[in-house]
Amino acid sequence: MKILVTGGAGYIGSHTCVEAIKADHEVVVLDNFSNSSGIALDRIAEITGVRPVVVEADLLDTPVVEKLFKEHSFDAVIHFAGFKAVGESVSEPWKYFHNNLVSTLVLLDVMRANNVFNLVFSSSATVYGDPEVVPITESAPLSALNPYGRTKLWIEDMLRDIAAADSRWHFILLRYFNPAGAHESGLIGEDPNGIPNNLMPYITQVAIGKLKELTVFGDDYPTRDGTCIRDYIHVSDLAEGHISALDVIESVKGCIPINLGTGEGYTVLELVHAFERAIGKPLPHKIGPRRPGDSAATFADPSLALELLGWKAKRGIDEICNDAWNWQSKNPNGYQTR
């Protein structure tokens, strides 16, 4: 297939480009590098031997997107582009509504005008809000806890409405649980701006000495050690899930949400201990207060992904930690140095 990957220079997008090229798809990346580096594309070329076509552009720029679709005959689009920082979305919601919603509308309009009706969308387990039952199946109630989550929910709703109105569309909504780790080569990985919000990049930056210690947000949750449980999924497993989605997208009727998770939950302290095994030394950490808005336990029922995509996660928590550390230690300043 010839595929357009919006946000293809980002963390999950770059790993997906690698797997797409490995699967012999032809890849065109559109990215404005608002949260990524062009060096990721060099690294994709280094890993795969193939350099994807890269268009540096904003998905909000309709004429540029129209021109791109005239120049290439795409079979499908994987849509990663968007902002994803939960805290920032609370303080600057308009920025999230504008970038995430409007860019998706631009993309859908241009796709329709060019008869491209296959879309794989990056959704998130955040659409389950604070889940009442775990493991979470796709039929669980949906809600948003913050403006970022609301953009995912609204886009999902939009795609459901569009699919109901026009049977030419095929949408797969991939609801990611907690992506972590890096490509086994250590050439691509997560490169957050500033102090990381998420657990794994915070841990790796403590391990490399850029941050002093990890604060564990709360140890009084009703879990086996009192810390929150999440479903950490290796980013290369996640990337492979997108390729499996491309394989079946033409046969999908309408709009289907699919969880991408492992089905295994780990507590914050279990992840810290797994990481300590990977680096062979203790990781400085202390217990702090709860972070507002965190749910006690979130993990996937991934059986629909196996049924519909023939996909399941192959890599476990130790591989996630080893690969995250390999990336961080080879690239202490992310894409700024090697």
Ligand code: NAD
């Ligand atoms: P990322 O920030 O690394 O990648 C997003 C990419 O999109 C970046 O390269 C950025 O430069 C680009 N981009 C943003 N706005 C753009 C625009 N208007 N035009 C062109 N390019 C634009 O994020 P990621 O972790 O790779 O996440 C990818 C997608 O998956 C996002 O939609 C995110 O919401 C979703 N997601 C991520 C996680 C996670 O924990 N990483 C979890 C669930 C869902």
Ligand code: UFG
């Ligand atoms: N945590 C800490 N200390 C930190 C950072 C995180 O203890 O410094 C804890 C959190 O309290 C939580 C766990 O580590 O219990 C994971 O936190 P993350 O911020 O890494 O991930 P979340 O599960 O909160 O959210 C992530 C993404 C969301 C996405 C969601 C999908 O940030 O965008 O996964 O499940 F929607």
